Amino acid sequence: MSDFESDARRARLQPLFESARSLLDPASERGRQARERLTASSGLSREGVDFALQRCLEVAPDEREIAALIATTPSARVAHVLLSANVFVAAHRAIAIGLAASADVRVRASRREPDMAELLLAGAPGSFQLVSELSPRAGDRLWAYGSDETMDEVATTLPAGVALHAHGSGFGVAVLEDAPSESELEALLFALAEDIALFDQRGCLSPRVLLLNSASLSASAVARALAHELEKLERRIPRGQLSTQELSQIIEYRDTAHFAGELHQAGSGFVSIAEQGHWLLPPSGRNLHILAAPDPIAALAPYRPLLTSCAFFGPSARREALRRALPGARVCRFGDMQRPPFDGPVDRRDI
Amino acid sequence: MNRNSRSDGLHDAVRRFAAGERARSFSELALEIADFQREFSAGFARLCSARSAPIATVDDIPGVPCDAFRLTRVAVHPPDEDALRFSTSGTTSGARGVHNMRVSETYYQLALAFGRAALLSSARAHHVVALAPQLDDPPTSSLGHMMALFMVDFEQRGPFDVRTSERWLMGEDGVDVRGLQMAAECSAKREETLLVLATSFALVGLLDSLAGRVLPLPADTVVMQTGGFKGKTRELEPAELRAAVARSLCLSETQIVSEYGMTELTSQLYEATVPGSALGRERSGVPGVYAEPPWLRVVPVDPTTLEPVADGEVGIARIIDLGNVDSAVAIQTQDRVRRVSGGIALLGRAPGATPRGCSLSIEEFLAGARR
Numbered sequence: 001m002s003d004f005e006s007d008a009r010r011a012r013l014q015p016l017f018e019s020a021r022s023l024l025d026p027a028s029e030r031g032r033q034a035r036e037r038l039t040a041s042s043g044l045s046r047e048g049v050d051f052a053l054q055r056c057l058e059v060a061p062d063e064r065e066i067a068a069l070i071a072t073t074p075s076a077r078v079a080h081v082l083l084s085a086n087v088f089v090a091a092h093r094a095i096a097i098g099l100a101a102s103a104d105v106r107v108r109a110s111r112r113e114p115d116m117a118e119l120l121l122a123g124a125p126g127s128f129q130l131v132s133e134l135s136p137r138a139g140d141r142l143w144a145y146g147s148d149e150t151m152d153e154v155a156t157t158l159p160a161g162v163a164l165h166a167h168g169s170g171f172g173v174a175v176l177e178d179a180p181s182e183s184e185l186e187a188l189l190f191a192l193a194e195d196i197a198l199f200d201q202r203g204c205l206s207p208r209v210l211l212l213n214s215a216s217l218s219a220s221a222v223a224r225a226l227a228h229e230l231e232k233l234e235r236r237i238p239r240g241q242l243s244t245q246e247l248s249q250i251i252e253y254r255d256t257a258h259f260a261g262e263l264h265q266a267g268s269g270f271v272s273i274a275e276q277g278h279w280l281l282p283p284s285g286r287n288l289h290i291l292a293a294p295d296p297i298a299a300l301a302p303y304r305p306l307l308t309s310c311a312f313f314g315p316s317a318r319r320e321a322l323r324r325a326l327p328g329a330r331v332c333r334f335g336d337m338q339r340p341p342f343d344g345p346v347d348r349r350d351i
Numbered sequence: 352m353n354r355n356s357r358s359d360g361l362h363d364a365v366r367r368f369a370a371g372e373r374a375r376s377f378s379e380l381a382l383e384i385a386d387f388q389r390e391f392s393a394g395f396a397r398l399c400s401a402r403s404a405p406i407a408t409v410d411d412i413p414g415v416p417c418d419a420f421r422l423t424r425v426a427v428h429p430p431d432e433d434a435l436r437f438s439t440s441g442t443t444s445g446a447r448g449v450h451n452m453r454v455s456e457t458y459y460q461l462a463l464a465f466g467r468a469a470l471l472s473s474a475r476a477h478h479v480v481a482l483a484p485q486l487d488d489p490p491t492s493s494l495g496h497m498m499a500l501f502m503v504d505f506e507q508r509g510p511f512d513v514r515t516s517e518r519w520l521m522g523e524d525g526v527d528v529r530g531l532q533m534a535a536e537c538s539a540k541r542e543e544t545l546l547v548l549a550t551s552f553a554l555v556g557l558l559d560s561l562a563g564r565v566l567p568l569p570a571d572t573v574v575m576q577t578g579g580f581k582g583k584t585r586e587l588e589p590a591e592l593r594a595a596v597a598r599s600l601c602l603s604e605t606q607i608v609s610e611y612g613m614t615e616l617t618s619q620l621y622e623a624t625v626p627g628s629a630l631g632r633e634r635s636g637v638p639g640v641y642a643e644p645p646w647l648r649v650v651p652v653d654p655t656t657l658e659p660v661a662d663g664e665v666g667i668a669r670i671i672d673l674g675n676v677d678s679a680v681a682i683q684t685q686d687r688v689r690r691v692s693g694g695i696a697l698l699g700r701a702p703g704a705t706p707r708g709c710s711l712s713i714e715e716f717l718a719g720a721r722r
Binding site for chain 1: 418
């Protein structure tokens with residue numbers, strides 16, 4: 001890519017970053033408006049919205065990240081972006097990828113949660129278009145985010161010659177190996193609780209399962225400590241409103257986990273352990289299942305296509321092995337699951 | 352009294368109840384079984400102790416979620432006492448839900464009693480075939496086992512080997528249409544009533560194989576359809592499938608009867624539509640309404656509180672099955688149901704009320720890694 005092209009792409013991104021930055025201050029008019037609108041549409045508590053904006057909205061990516069984003073995003077005549085619901089900050093990254101690809105970016109926001117895209121556009125007028133329907137043509141590119149079902153629908157209705165970058169359903173896991181000190185463990189679980197609580201666990205990066213491989217830590221002790229951290233965090237950042245279906249799934253999970261092993265109340269959510277070491281995927285809403293796994297890489301292997309993010313604590317050689325084993329997932333530190341580097345899509349599954 | 356003596360006593364009482372004796376009521380038996388399971392099943396004891404109030408009525412018995420059968424053993428007895436062991440279909444992790452039964456006689460008696468009532472339309476001998484894959488050995492599918500049981504019992508000619516290709520009319524190449532035609536000819540020649548036991552996806556396969564042609568079956572034929580499509584074929588609405596099957600086989604729609612069963616249950620529900628059947632005479636049901644046997648009760652409950660909903664309102668099905676003496680007397684499903692005149696209307700799984708975005712659903716997780 002020429003310097004000219006690279007500079008042009010960089011220039012297109014700057015107004016978006018500035019627009020996002022102006023949403024951070026809750027005392028500013030845009031910051032106040034963002035919190036009000038996002039609280040109404042996301043179902044998160046006001047504190048949850050503020051926490052997500054402060055922690056996950058990437059407003060100052062470093063130079064290396066921007067360079068990587070520009071270098072790895074293919075150019076397009078027109079970049080179309082289909083946004084998902086539930087994780088409103090994702091609109092920022094998705095639109096940035098569109099702007100890195102093209103000067104002509106057309107965005108269709110989630111009908112249920114259009115606010116973030118509208119807020120970003122209001123702060124960077126003219127940088128992209130918000131449209132009610134996407135009509136890509138041959139030679140265009142479409143970046144689509146959402147459930148696998150939506151991705152399948154998009155793929156089958158797309159005209160020939162349109163390149164699709166589909167980011168479908170997924171989930172995150174955390175892996176704890178080795179023997180952290182008491183204070184390290186406390187810090188890890190505090191950070192994991194934040195990863196869980198962000199967006200009330202509705203995103204594809206949200207951790208749902210913790211794999212534990214440690215001779216010195218019992219799953220029960222970790223479950224109790226994590227439940228305590230989640231409870232403390234909920235006092236600071238209350239859980240938002242859940243739908244009847246979400247609540248029903250939590251009840252089903254609660255009773256399943258209770259029957260099958262150990263269950264710890266964790267504020268409004270739960271932490272579970274299954275006696276026989278089976279996988280259980282808790283529903284969203286701040287719930288986590290703990291699995292004692294002597295070989296976490298082997299335990300994760302069947303789920304590789306679904307994994308987007310993996311927090312890891314343990315020896316660096318094991319971290320590298322995990323990276324190699326999960327090329328589609330972002331391997332990161334505890335507490336960083338919901339803020340991957342701003343160097344491309346949130347996960348690496350299409351690479 | 353030790354565990355097995357109590358279990359045997361309860362099995363005996365349930366079989367007597369199913370045979371028409373009413374020394375103890377449904378509620379009394381359900382509560383006795385729940386009490387027994389609380390004593391000998393640690394998981395069920397945990398569910399009971401999580402309740403804020405004691406278990407005083409049938410409605411208080413906590414339902415064991417179906418997923419628990421996949422995660423752990425749901426049984427009061429150890430594995431070496433299993434008489435029957437049925438598995439659900441597999442998941443990514445390889446974990447299958449397993450229903451372990453200690454006493455096979457209860458299963459046989461209950462399945463046969465209600466199967467006869469729902470499916471047998473005449474006193475004549477029946478000729479029974481299955482539009483299903485050949486039974487495995489030992490049988491791991493509760494449906495396959497039940498089909499084999501019906502073949503032997505309904506034909507009224509003593510035990511015989513059911514593992515023949517003339518009985519199981521579905522293979523790797525799809526439905527054996529010629530085999531079905533031969534079964535029809537055979538039953539007509541022997542003046543027997545033809546009973547076709549079929550999975551829904553096999554019926555769709557049959558329709559596809561016929562490609563609009565008709566395959567007339569004897570006029571008194573009964574077709575039992577069961578199960579979902581499990582992604583194996585295109586899906587059809589139940590009413591559409593029923594109409595198409597009836598049309599293709601030259602039968603009336605009332606001769607196509609749906610069964611509702613699951614691996615986690617001992618008993619089954621049926622539509623009471625078959626003309627001349629005992630169940631049809633007793634309840635004269637309509638398509639889409641499933642009749643419960645006297646030893647099973649469906650309680651529609653609120654999905655977020657698990658409290659019973661008012662009569663006629665939609666809830667998710669908690670199923671109290673007295674046949675589940677050694678596993679879980681109450682099963683909590685996610686199937687939406689409504690109590691209506693004559694039984695239970697099945698309304699399918701709860702629809703997604705909230706756009707899910709990119710978060711992986713539990714259904715997707717269970718379906719496994721597909722890419």
